[in-house]
Amino acid sequence: MDGATPFEHPPVVSLDGTAALPRDILGDKGYGINVMRREGLPVPPAFCITTEVCARYFDEPDSTADAIRDDVRAQLCRLEAETSRTFGAGPRPLLVSVRSGAALSMPGMLDTVLDLGIDDAVESALAELHSPEFAVDTRRRFRHMYRRIVLAGADSEVPDDPFAQLDGAIGAVFRSWNVPRAVAYRKHRGFSEVGGTAVVVQAMVFGNVDPKSGSGVLFSRNPLTGAGEPFGEWLPNGQGEDVVSGTFDVQPVTALRDEQPAIYEELLRAAGTLERIAADVQDIEFTVEQGKLWLLQTRVAMRSAQAAVRLALALRTEGLIDDLETLRRIDPAQLETLLRPSLQPETRLAAPLLAKGLPACPGVASGTAYEDVDEAIDAAEAGKDVILVRPCTSPDDIRGMMAARGIVTETGGATSHAAVVSRELHRPSVVGCGTGITRALAGKQITIDGAEGEVREGTLELTAWSEDDTPDLAELATIARRHSPLVAHAAGDHPAIDDNTEAGVHAALDAGLTDVVSPHPLVTMLIAARLQAREIAGR
Numbered sequence: 001m002d003g004a005t006p007f008e009h010p011p012v013v014s015l016d017g018t019a020a021l022p023r024d025i026l027g028d029k030g031y032g033i034n035v036m037r038r039e040g041l042p043v044p045p046a047f048c049i050t051t052e053v054c055a056r057y058f059d060e061p062d063s064t065a066d067a068i069r070d071d072v073r074a075q076l077c078r079l080e081a082e083t084s085r086t087f088g089a090g091p092r093p094l095l096v097s098v099r100s101g102a103a104l105s106m107p108g109m110l111d112t113v114l115d116l117g118i119d120d121a122v123e124s125a126l127a128e129l130h131s132p133e134f135a136v137d138t139r140r141r142f143r144h145m146y147r148r149i150v151l152a153g154a155d156s157e158v159p160d161d162p163f164a165q166l167d168g169a170i171g172a173v174f175r176s177w178n179v180p181r182a183v184a185y186r187k188h189r190g191f192s193e194v195g196g197t198a199v200v201v202q203a204m205v206f207g208n209v210d211p212k213s214g215s216g217v218l219f220s221r222n223p224l225t226g227a228g229e230p231f232g233e234w235l236p237n238g239q240g241e242d243v244v245s246g247t248f249d250v251q252p253v254t255a256l257r258d259e260q261p262a263i264y265e266e267l268l269r270a271a272g273t274l275e276r277i278a279a280d281v282q283d284i285e286f287t288v289e290q291g292k293l294w295l296l297q298t299r300v301a302m303r304s305a306q307a308a309v310r311l312a313l314a315l316r317t318e319g320l321i322d323d324l325e326t327l328r329r330i331d332p333a334q335l336e337t338l339l340r341p342s343l344q345p346e347t348r349l350a351a352p353l354l355a356k357g358l359p360a361c362p363g364v365a366s367g368t369a370y371e372d373v374d375e376a377i378d379a380a381e382a383g384k385d386v387i388l389v390r391p392c393t394s395p396d397d398i399r400g401m402m403a404a405r406g407i408v409t410e411t412g413g414a415t416s417h418a419a420v421v422s423r424e425l426h427r428p429s430v431v432g433c434g435t436g437i438t439r440a441l442a443g444k445q446i447t448i449d450g451a452e453g454e455v456r457e458g459t460l461e462l463t464a465w466s467e468d469d470t471p472d473l474a475e476l477a478t479i480a481r482r483h484s485p486l487v488a489h490a491a492g493d494h495p496a497i498d499d500n501t502e503a504g505v506h507a508a509l510d511a512g513l514t515d516v517v518s519p520h521p522l523v524t525m526l527i528a529a530r531l532q533a534r535e536i537a538g539r
Contacts, residue, residue: 011053012071014078015046025050027101027198032298035277041270043295045082046202047075049170051103054196057174065167083203087117088162090125095204098169100176102197105299107424108395108417109185110197111149111176113169114241115142115204117162130209137208141239173199181398188402205294207239207287215240217415218253220271220282223303223423224359224414226310230268233413240285240296246392246412246431263293274298279320281311302423304362305334309472323479324533327526335523337363337426338473341462343449351456354446355408355433359453360419363428365406366459369441373400380404387448389441393418401425406448408455410437430455477522485509486528488521502527
């Protein structure tokens, strides 16, 4: 890249706890790893290729790759020194993961390659170090993932040279920023097209070594209900991709407490530390390798609408956030979801039960069950209410998930792809309903209850309720009323707001209104308080 404009920041950065770069440069994953290393938590060593490099890669892929190659090699040497392992050679081989890391979390939308750095010699060394079964399984996993992600399913041979593998994986992760599913997801969420993903290269630790190993996901508090208790899933003798893919039946994370209590307690202590630092609920990916805990990633947890309200209020009560931050933490769309008509118990229990699974995102949705993603999208575009039913979901299903009113899967747990994405999209979902459910439900009119984990026959009647119906919403209304420049009423002799959006509330404030009638007064006051806080912060 002779003559090219220099990068504003170092393009390749060690994530050893000393990186002083912001989240938008390191990406969410890299930023979290750096925080954990700074706190002295057990995290495999890693380095980050920044989002700045990604932005330039799209314009000049070859010269950009050449420009960072020496820095990447230098960082690999640091990983080798820190792990006492050798990349691409025995007797103690270093394998790495190459993972995406956008500044804003995009769960499952971008690509990852695990177990990279393996060839015949490395496989033999792993067999000697651990077991032939582990070595074969690890190489099988790598080849399958590399072919699917880097070679796009092609019949091309996976390169034996570990450095060529690394170059190929870095480029593939950058390119995944512009794949259709990622573009569609960013458009749906309103994320800016500016920027790109960082790439995190991290020393592998293995949950598939032996029965004392495994992988899991821990939420520091329950992201479905907002209860103040740890929540998560655990898969003995498996890798992290097995947990989040939704293709394996996992166990509650409390199973780890029963199997390895010291590891479980260490995990909870780490979660508490990270929650206090971020002043927010954490979603932590972890691996146990032969009885040792390793933390791979931490990020702010996606949560249901109900949990968003309950958790914001709990963090405020604990003094971790103030009133205005409490209001900022709750999206008006989440409140709209909570205030929609709900399913009463007597109506639910009177309808035939078609399937039972794990509640993954609370809420109720009715519609026709579609198992084909393209057919679901077509039906939704034709104005039909669609429930997407799948054996499990993958990132390529995102357009179908966005088109659907609700989601049902045969396999997977509450931390699977289907569950995590449905919570971010505010789609009621039920996962892990059992093999064959997809075919059994396809074409039927169904109602799913994401809080009960049920699929019922027919389109069931819902009943509306208000913010006075729960203590959480009543408390939130008190806070919003205290900070809102606009008092909203359900009825009365005041001007009415028909456009209960940010633009509509902004227009009411510009018109000098102080009292209005709104279909959802709490939503209106929440928006008004957030707008005022934003204006004050911008002065």
